[in-house]
């Protein structure tokens with residue numbers, strides 16, 4: 001990934017976060033409790049929304065540039081995360097470790113999302129929660145074809161992001177029970193509580 005990508009990512013996301021995404025992140029992340037793992041934390045957009053009452057926050061992120069930028073966030077009124085450089089497809093944690101896993105806008109980018117979801121389920125305690133915000137492939141119709149057509153070029157521009165991932169089906173294949181909390185922009189985005 002380009003070393004400028006983390007800065008560009010934050011600049012592009014800034015207005016969206018202010019107007020829209022920030023509130024969605026906050027509502028989702030406030031459901032987290034106990035031992036929490038965040039996957040693909042990027043520049044740390046979720047960090048300010050973690051409640052102080054949680055037991056511990058560990059985040060993993062493979063990209064050193066993202067880690068560097070997330071480390072710039074100063075914790076004053078949120079838990080200080082332990083940041084580990086790692087890949088969600090091979091998590092360096094024992095099974096049944098976490099009460100909650102948070103992943104926002106990540107499974108669109110992970111090369112093998114099913115493998116990563118199985119890893120997430122392995123390290124979650126039974127009955128643990130995977131809190132997800134993802135954009136997904138729409139069900140049929142012209143727009144989903146456009147998503148398919150744009151993805152090869154988009155992947156190169158947007159750090160490996162696929163516009164057409166069917167993440168809900170992958171969650172089922174990985175063995176999660178899915179509770180959809182909300183769908184946004186006509187089903188383009190989903191907010192999910194997936195139970196292990």
Ligand SMILES: C[S@@+](CC[C@H](N)C(=O)[O-])C[C@H]1O[C@@H](n2cnc3c(N)ncnc32)[C@H](O)[C@@H]1O
Pocket residue numbers: 039040041042043044045046060061062063066086087088089103104105106109110111161
């Ligand atoms: C679109 S960014 C989202 C960042 C952040 N979660 C957010 O909501 O702003 C996707 C993130 O997934 C990370 N990522 C890509 N492949 C990954 C993998 N195999 N394991 C964990 N994270 C990965 C990227 O480095 C990047 O930080």
